[in-house]
Amino acid sequence: MTVADAIRAAAERLSATSDTARLDAELLMAHVLGVSRSQLLLLRMRDEAAPHAAGFDRLVERRAAHEPVAHLLGVQEFFGLEFAVTPDTLxxxxxxETIVQAALDYARHDARVLDMGTGSGALLLAFLHERPDxxxxxxxxxxxxxxxxxxNGQRLGLAKRAQFVQANWLEAGWEHDLGRFDLVLCNPPYVESDANLDPDVREFEPATALFAGPEGLDDYRAIVPQLCKLLVPGGVAIFEIGAGQAEAVGAIASESGFAAETRRxxxxxPRALILR
Incomplete structure (x- = not known):
């Protein structure tokens, strides 16, 4: 069996559970071969004999059981950078990426940034990568x-400019010793408790980073009123929002004295809400 044959068979196997079956199969094969997907497609490797099938087949079976490709590969690309991911992070x-782009548009070049609910560090590290000051x-x-x-900060050469601290914004005094910031980034939990999520998400990503009460708004209600003690005068906060949440989160922001602008x-x- 050639590499192309193995990819074709895997894509057929995955088509019942994935909308990106062909892409998934190519990414998994590239991973097994130790090359990028681009190299797989461009370097005529598809006509070569497939590698020992067991490792590839195990990955395909795990993907068929809805395990995310990013977990199988251990990495995910974001804003042109490669981030390690695990089941402990979204x-x-x-x-x-809309959040990062909005931050680049609104924040000063030497901004001091707070990333709330950093997970893999993707938002903070992507911004710092683009803003060396x-x-x-x-x-x-x-x-x-x-x-x-x-x-991830170490791998990207950003460890000297990125500090990571354990803190829970639902606990009193969590912000002590952090200081104030020019920019606050936040992709909080915003999924409704009874939302019907794809098995890839529901069964494999951390529930604490997904769900936020019956309306998906609990964490916005907790965070937004605290922004006044986190931002310097003239600072900006940028939140990711879920489908249909722009008006509700905008109202929460207005109650705390913030003007809100939506970024699509x-x-x-609507994906980002910019608060000033």
């Missing part, structure tokens, strides 16, 4: 997630 998604702090309630974020993602859906 998988960075392209939609969240900036520095920041990522907080998370999960020690395991912070370990992933610190490792590439699919033209």
């Amino acid at each position: 998988i960075p998604r392209g939609d969240s 900036a520095k920041g702090v990522g907080i998370d309630a999960s020690a395991a997630a912070l370990a992933v974020a610190r490792a 993602d590439l699919a033209d859906r």
